[in-house]
Amino acid sequence: MSVENAPVVDVDEAAIPVEKKMYYRFESNDKKEFRVSELAIQQSETLNRLVEAMGYTSEDVENKPAIAIENIDGKTLKLVFQWCEHHKGEAIPVDDGSVPKIVEIPEFDAKLMDIDNGLLFKLIWAADYLNIVQLLNVSCKKVANMAQGKTPAQLRRVYLLPSDEEDEAAKRAAQEAQDPRAREVEEEFEERKRQGGNSFF
Amino acid sequence: MAEESFPLLKLPVDVTKHVVQCMPDIERVIFSFCSKRMKPMAVSPGVRPRSFFVTIGENCEVLHEETYRDVNWDLDYYTGEEKVRVGPFMNGRGTPIIWDQPGWSMAERFNHVCDLFPNIETDKLSFYSDTFDLNLLPLFRFSDVSELSLPETMENSSFNVELLNYFKKVDRIEICCIRFGSDTEIDSILTRNLHMLSIQRYFEINFEELLLINSRYVYLSNPDLTGKHINMFLKMWMSGSNPQLRYFRFFLDDLMELEDFDCILTGTNFQTLPDTEESQYVDSDGDIVTIHGGIRIRNKDGIKGIVEFKENYYKIEFIVIDD
Numbered sequence: 001m002s003v004e005n006a007p008v009v010d011v012d013e014a015a016i017p018v019e020k021k022m023y024y025r026f027e028s029n030d031k032k033e034f035r036v037s038e039l040a041i042q043q044s045e046t047l048n049r050l051v052e053a054m055g056y057t058s059e060d061v062e063n064k065p066a067i068a069i070e071n072i073d074g075k076t077l078k079l080v081f082q083w084c085e086h087h088k089g090e091a092i093p094v095d096d097g098s099v100p101k102i103v104e105i106p107e108f109d110a111k112l113m114d115i116d117n118g119l120l121f122k123l124i125w126a127a128d129y130l131n132i133v134q135l136l137n138v139s140c141k142k143v144a145n146m147a148q149g150k151t152p153a154q155l156r157r158v159y160l161l162p163s164d165e166e167d168e169a170a171k172r173a174a175q176e177a178q179d180p181r182a183r184e185v186e187e188e189f190e191e192r193k194r195q196g197g198n199s200f201f
Numbered sequence: 202m203a204e205e206s207f208p209l210l211k212l213p214v215d216v217t218k219h220v221v222q223c224m225p226d227i228e229r230v231i232f233s234f235c236s237k238r239m240k241p242m243a244v245s246p247g248v249r250p251r252s253f254f255v256t257i258g259e260n261c262e263v264l265h266e267e268t269y270r271d272v273n274w275d276l277d278y279y280t281g282e283e284k285v286r287v288g289p290f291m292n293g294r295g296t297p298i299i300w301d302q303p304g305w306s307m308a309e310r311f312n313h314v315c316d317l318f319p320n321i322e323t324d325k326l327s328f329y330s331d332t333f334d335l336n337l338l339p340l341f342r343f344s345d346v347s348e349l350s351l352p353e354t355m356e357n358s359s360f361n362v363e364l365l366n367y368f369k370k371v372d373r374i375e376i377c378c379i380r381f382g383s384d385t386e387i388d389s390i391l392t393r394n395l396h397m398l399s400i401q402r403y404f405e406i407n408f409e410e411l412l413l414i415n416s417r418y419v420y421l422s423n424p425d426l427t428g429k430h431i432n433m434f435l436k437m438w439m440s441g442s443n444p445q446l447r448y449f450r451f452f453l454d455d456l457m458e459l460e461d462f463d464c465i466l467t468g469t470n471f472q473t474l475p476d477t478e479e480s481q482y483v484d485s486d487g488d489i490v491t492i493h494g495g496i497r498i499r500n501k502d503g504i505k506g507i508v509e510f511k512e513n514y515y516k517i518e519f520i521v522i523d524d
Binding site for chain 1: 205206207208209210211212213215216219220221222223224225226228229231232234235236237238239245246247249298299300302
């Protein structure tokens with residue numbers, strides 16, 4: 001039917017049912033429960049896919065058990081959902097591959113992440129696991145900011161990075177653990193050297 | 202108070218890399234020096250505007266400005282032989298960070314920094330000192346060296362000639378140093394098929410040598426050149442010489458007498474263009490430039506050239522225009 005021929009009908013707007021906001025229930029690995037709006041969930045690609053696949057109705061979300069998130073504790077999940085609720089409806093940024101990544105930390109996020117590094121670590125881990133792109137960006141930026149004004153030695157201390165020597169030692173230890181005979185041969189070689197022998201074979 | 206630590210490597214590898222990619226260029230370069238394992242995380246693909254410097258030891262400085270990389274060799278950057286210094290270029294934020302990188306040669310440190318920006322295709326090299334051991338050059342992994350600059354402080358002619366001969370593939374040469382002892386070496390530079398050749402006042406060439414120049418864009422400052430020489434040069438271009446030439450800028454002696462200018466176009470068939478007439482050409486950096494008016498001449502093949510006198514006649518530009 002063409003637009004011109006479509007019937008014109010007067011609509012009583014008050015009669016249109018307002019779509020009810022749906023709140024999903026999630027449970028952390030330490031049994032803390034959270035109610036999160038549908039719009040906030042869209043910030044997490046993982047949770048968004050999960051609830052879409054479940055196809056819950058508003059009755060289901062009330063009557064069925066809370067959706068378990070087994071890898072994340074309540075303290076961390078609280079921060080994650082606070083962030084998602086604050087940023088609900090915002091566009092999810094697309095990574096254009098540029099380096100350095102240009103990330104600004106908004107005031108709300110800065111306050112939210114005013115936490116110890118242990119909890120910040122868990123927050124980043126959760127943002128990655130739940131695929132919350134912008135939360136991952138800002139939390140990674142917070143960690144990146146720790147590098148400002150530091151030398152390589154200071155960075156190794158801040159980020160607990162092994163030096164080349166420590167990496168080499170760890171590699172040797174791993175090789176020896178894999179092949180105990182190699183260690184025996186090396187010890188035998190060292191012993192003969194100590195005894196003044198100049199030929200191993 | 203002890204500084205709080207963060208177990209960066211306990212994050213998933215992609216996330217660790219994400220953190221490093223959120224660091225500004227300066228911090229990322231410094232991070233790359235933490236260990237061999239960290240270096241690949243700090244690599245920055247693509248060519249993007251940047252603004253920082255890395256000083257390597259006492260003699261080498263790598264400047265990243267916009268999308269270009271300049272490598273300068275100087276006598277002493279006062280950093281210390283085993284040091285690396287990284288800081289903002291010009292008026293950037295913060296102060297430079299300096300540290301010891303013992304056991305790393307200058308070439309190792311230089312190559313390390315270059316590896317972090319793999320898509321920078323060309324380097325511009327400037328030597329301000331002849332203290333550099335040229336035998337070490339093969340150890341440095343330069344990108345294609347497109348431009349070589351020899352400033353006026355470079356007084357060691359054999360060093361300069363050796364450099365020019367080592368970097369045979371450079372496309373742009375800027376010579377401000379004194380003239381080489383050997384005429385043969387001078388001829389070999391002038392006859393190179395370069396994109397750009399800039400010869401400044403201390404490197405004096407005569408008119409016969411001027412005619413040898415085989416570059417597309419030429420910048421020449423030479424007090425010995427007169428209006429008569431330019432007149433002869435233009436006449437030779439009109440008769441078919443220097444077919445490669447796209448642009449020639451002469452800086453003349455500011456004591457040249459005014460009547461000297463009168464002879465620049467003597468005996469040539471020229472036409473003075475009104476200022477309303479626009480002509481366009483592509484400059485040595487590839488940008489399109491529009492000029493107004495000027496004096497038009499043509500060569501034997503009908504190709505148009507425009508002569509412009511600028512800044513009280515002490516600068517003369519000759520531009521070949523593609524119709």
